[in-house]
């Protein structure tokens with residue numbers, strides 16, 4: 020049985036994760052962390068006595084093997100650092116970490132021998148989209164990304180769009196970007212090594228991405244849609260046992276599939 024703590028357990032993804040853990044025969048929920056909660060009140064609401072709830076990072080005392088993090092961009096780095104320093108293997112879905120923060124955590128994980136997984140996206144359709152986009156970019160290097168998310172999303176671009184751009188950039192190298200004067204500032208989108216990323220935020224959307232490739236007289240569009248947050252749970256379920264044994268911090272679900 021793998022003991023799990025869920026950070027951000029009151030959020031949209033945190034609640035799905037708690038449900039998935041409770042329904043699994045292989046995982047046991049032993050902890051939940053979410054600032055701003057009334058621990059005494061929640062603890063009295065019929066939750067299993069083995070589940071310890073915390074509202075402060077420094078107060079967390081747990082025998083969890085795995086720390087699943089679906090929190091906020093401003094907290095994820097400190098959370099994961101705390102987990103690794105306390106011998107808890109992280110499974111991280113939270114977006115918004117900077118490249119240098121990920122490198123620091125990878126170094127710490129290696130020093131402590133406490134590995135885990137950071138996945139910009141736990142959905143199979145998004146992982147496949149990234150793989151296909153990387154392949155397509157070898158032949159069609161002119162590419163732009165449009166990501167579309169719900170209007171509560173705190174960060175832009177999405178972690179998935181950034182990861183897609185990184186994977187494309189690995190294979191296409193330096194490539195000229197069309198120069199067009201912006202008569203409306205920002206209208207050409209963000210720029211990742213010459214790859215334009217456009218972020219749409221609208222109510223009703225969940226998580227969607229399109230990668231548009233253009234060639235002479237032809238175009239290719241790859242699109243994925245996550246309509247329900249439950250769709251991320253298969254990936255999380257797969258990541259937990261791998262993370263529990265990992266001695267390094269792996270980035271990308273595709274690296275454990």
Ligand SMILES: NC(=O)C1=CN([C@@H]2O[C@H](COP(=O)(O)OP(=O)(O)OC[C@H]3O[C@@H](n4cnc5c(N)ncnc54)[C@H](OP(=O)(O)O)[C@@H]3O)[C@@H](O)[C@H]2O)C=CC1
Nearest residue numbers: 027029030031032055089090094112113114138139140141
């Ligand atoms: N990798 C993947 O496949 C996926 C990743 N995500 C990412 O997961 C993250 C969470 O998404 P979502 O559940 O929709 O967001 P929510 O806003 O619904 O949930 C975030 C939760 O984290 C809590 N929180 C705030 N600060 C902290 C902290 N310091 N430590 C612990 N918890 C904290 C929030 O509490 P409060 O509301 O009180 O502030 C809230 O309950 C986002 O970064 C999102 O991009 C989402 C879907 C899939």
Ligand SMILES: O=C(O)C1=N[C@H](C(=O)O)C[C@H](O)C1
Nearest residue numbers: 114139140172177178179226
């Ligand atoms: O905030 C979300 O909802 C999502 N965030 C992740 C991201 O930033 O890519 C994964 C997925 O797109 C849902």
